[in-house]
Amino acid sequence: MIELRGIEKSFGPKNVLRGVDLTIPKGESMVIIGGSGTGKSVTLKCVLGLITPDKGEILVDGQDVTKLRQGSSERDAFLARFGMLFQGGALFDSLTVWQNVAFRLLRGTMKKTKAEAREIAIEKLRRVGLTPDVADLYPSELSGGMQKRVGLARAIAAEPEIIFFDEPTTGLDPIMSGVINELIREIVVEMGATAMTITHDMTSVRAIADKVAMIHGGKVRWTGPISQMDNSGDPYLTQFITGSADGPIESVR
């Protein structure tokens, strides 16, 4: 379970987060939506411990993330429980596909032998629809959609309890986006993982979410099950999901 309580974060005069409260129960998939620059990435970075909030608590299974010291063994053990699919895949160009997937299995607390790591990598590649012959290729030899699959295989390689997806469909065509969304949903359900996703893509929201949270004005404006999103009665949420220029959200034209 992930709990954010009263998270505040400013950068200079800019108050980005003004008291974000959010609970993601164990095994649920929460998708965070909101306009550009509303603080979705800042929220995610706070949970990952990459940004320290000015105020508030972030509890992951009761442990306060904001109190873990950089570089401490507690923090390393804590991060080992997370899987992450970054925007754009973020693969290492100089490593082969299987070495990318097995990245965390080749070093640190999860270190396995090279042969074991490669075997797990190939099994995870298969899970995301890639055949073993791609294992020895380099990321630059793959299409964008295949690179996303490799990123997904890497995110699940260490069997994390919690997975983060940052804009998982950016840069993909609508059909490939649909395939990736479906895979994410299947894998999250199958692993019983707790998932937190940031996206602009409403198709992703509908495919991936159990629950949705909309961030606006530095706070969670609305949160609820995906089934209630279309009839929330909240004018901000309605404007956002329908992509309308008219409504309470100011748009710069």
Ligand SMILES: Nc1ncnc2c1ncn2[C@@H]1O[C@H](COP(=O)(O)OP(=O)(O)OP(=O)(O)O)[C@@H](O)[C@H]1O
């Ligand atoms: N390290 C930083 N230093 C200064 N300002 C920052 C920093 N990180 C984020 N910001 C500011 O915080 C605000 C929120 O940024 P954030 O990236 O979280 O938005 P977002 O909701 O993820 O947007 P998008 O959907 O466009 O990715 C922006 O105004 C951004 O300029």
